[in-house]
Amino acid sequence: MTSQKVQVVEKIMDANDQLAAQVQTRLDASNVFGINIMASPGAGKTSVILKTIQKISPEFKIGVIEGDTAPVTIDADKVTALGMPAVQINTGGQCHLDAVMMERGLSALDLTGVDLVIVENVGNLICPASFKIGTHANVVIASIPEGDDKPYKYPNIYRGIDILILNKTDLLPYIDFKMDYFKKGIEALNPGLTIFELSCKTEEGFDDWIEWLKSKVKTHQSR
Amino acid sequence: MTSQKVQVVEKIMDANDQLAAQVQTRLDASNVFGINIMASPGAGKTSVILKTIQKISPEFKIGVIEGDTAPVTIDADKVTALGMPAVQINTGGQCHLDAVMMERGLSALDLTGVDLVIVENVGNLICPASFKIGTHANVVIASIPEGDDKPYKYPNIYRGIDILILNKTDLLPYIDFKMDYFKKGIEALNPGLTIFELSCKTEEGFDDWIEWLKSKVKTHQSR
Numbered sequence: 305m306t307s308q309k310v311q312v313v314e315k316i317m318d319a320n321d322q323l324a325a326q327v328q329t330r331l332d333a334s335n336v337f338g339i340n341i342m343a344s345p346g347a348g349k350t351s352v353i354l355k356t357i358q359k360i361s362p363e364f365k366i367g368v369i370e371g372d373t374a375p376v377t378i379d380a381d382k383v384t385a386l387g388m389p390a391v392q393i394n395t396g397g398q399c400h401l402d403a404v405m406m407e408r409g410l411s412a413l414d415l416t417g418v419d420l421v422i423v424e425n426v427g428n429l430i431c432p433a434s435f436k437i438g439t440h441a442n443v444v445i446a447s448i449p450e451g452d453d454k455p456y457k458y459p460n461i462y463r464g465i466d467i468l469i470l471n472k473t474d475l476l477p478y479i480d481f482k483m484d485y486f487k488k489g490i491e492a493l494n495p496g497l498t499i500f501e502l503s504c505k506t507e508e509g510f511d512d513w514i515e516w517l518k519s520k521v522k523t524h525q526s527r
Numbered sequence: 528m529t530s531q532k533v534q535v536v537e538k539i540m541d542a543n544d545q546l547a548a549q550v551q552t553r554l555d556a557s558n559v560f561g562i563n564i565m566a567s568p569g570a571g572k573t574s575v576i577l578k579t580i581q582k583i584s585p586e587f588k589i590g591v592i593e594g595d596t597a598p599v600t601i602d603a604d605k606v607t608a609l610g611m612p613a614v615q616i617n618t619g620g621q622c623h624l625d626a627v628m629m630e631r632g633l634s635a636l637d638l639t640g641v642d643l644v645i646v647e648n649v650g651n652l653i654c655p656a657s658f659k660i661g662t663h664a665n666v667v668i669a670s671i672p673e674g675d676d677k678p679y680k681y682p683n684i685y686r687g688i689d690i691l692i693l694n695k696t697d698l699l700p701y702i703d704f705k706m707d708y709f710k711k712g713i714e715a716l717n718p719g720l721t722i723f724e725l726s727c728k729t730e731e732g733f734d735d736w737i738e739w740l741k742s743k744v745k746t747h748q749s750r
Contacts, residue, residue: 344568344569344650345567345673345677345680345681346567346674346677373653373680373681373682374680374682374683376680378679379680397653398653399622399651399653427567427681428622428651428652428653429568429650430620430621430622430651431654447569447672449569449672449695449698450569453601454569456597456599456601457595457596458568458596458597459597460596460597460620472672474701475672475698475701479698
């Protein structure tokens with residue numbers, strides 16, 4: 305019975321991966337670069353997205369897909385207030401986005417003139433790691449107040465990602481955060497991973513992330 | 528097809544609830560009060576548990592069940608270093624504890640002389656809300672750096688809990704956290720919920736939580 309159950313799970317994952325590949329093809333056809341932002345609740349996903357929009361526009365137009373577990377449009381409203389298209393996916397209590405939801409979100413988003421789609425995944429350090437959604441890059445945002453031991457406790461989320469943003473560095477003076485211990489944990493899971501240490505509040509370090517993102521969008525569009 | 532699927536899920540939940548009731552009966556038979564601590568990663572679950580042990584012993588003996596998604600015993604080691612029994616449940620990547628895991632954890636824990644069992648659930652603001660594990664009280668730890676909008680974005684976790692600890696109040700001077708907005712959100716989900724505002728770091732407000740907990744253990748043991 306156990307092995308039969310495992311087979312079913314693998315089929316579901318296969319189906320998700322197949323649909324994720326279709327989503328990426330669709331993004332490519334629209335000449336849109338897509339990133340998937342994952343993080344614990346409160347790490348600063350929305351703040352990073354809003355600041356990124358402010359820094360990267362009008363050079364690039366950004367569309368945002370907001371994953372939420374509840375029917376509140378707090379985050380999507382903030383994006384549209386900045387003049388960018390946004391849609392909200394209410395997962396109905398589910399703890400992650402999957403490729404089906406992503407496909408529906410993308411269908412609802414007006415991609416006219418859009419260069420970059422940012423997906424704000426559900427705030428969760430566990431389940432989003434298991435579901436590809438078809439974006440070109442996966443980004444995790446960690447934050448100083450979460451503590452330096454998170455790579456050791458929630459290892460899966462840091463594996464296979466392309467960028468790690470370490471946010472809220474402005475709080476370093478007030479928190480016992482051992483940077484070496486944190487980075488050692490990350491290096492063991494994802495050797496050579498690029499880490500952008502920044503503060504959304506003070507903007508210190510933020511431009512390095514923006515330069516990386518701009519470069520990626522340009523490379524994708526000139527491919 | 529859809530309704531058939533829902534029926535299966537409901538059966539699983541029923542089985543979990545039944546096993547949770549058995550767990551509580553077992554705790555009662557050992558005259559042990561049990562609490563389930565849920566929170567986002569980095570809200571301070573382990574810090575609150577360690578400080579609680581220091582404050583409440585030797586008057587009460589505490590056993591701890593640590594839920595982790597990875598086979599690291601960082602937290603359980605810290606508990607045993609304080610002379611209290613601890614077991615670790617490695618969920619193998621699963622994002623919550625359920626009554627089956629709790630039953631196994633309890634079986635592995637030496638309850639000799641134990642008055643209180645504290646369960647540290649997996650760091651996740653979503654899924655743990657859906658699975659009873661048989662404890663007498665459910666506690667959520669929120670923290671100032673997570674932001675004041677979490678009750679609006681992750682409502683399910685705040686419903687039906689008995690206590691909310693709002694940790695890291697020492698960081699209030701450095702973070703834009705609207706206390707009224709946060710509490711308004713909580714009140715809408717769980718009217719009259721007791722909130723302990725405290726700082727594990729400075730210990731400000733911590734004794735109120737300890738007094739509540741001592742009172743609950745005593746009442747349970749004299750029932």
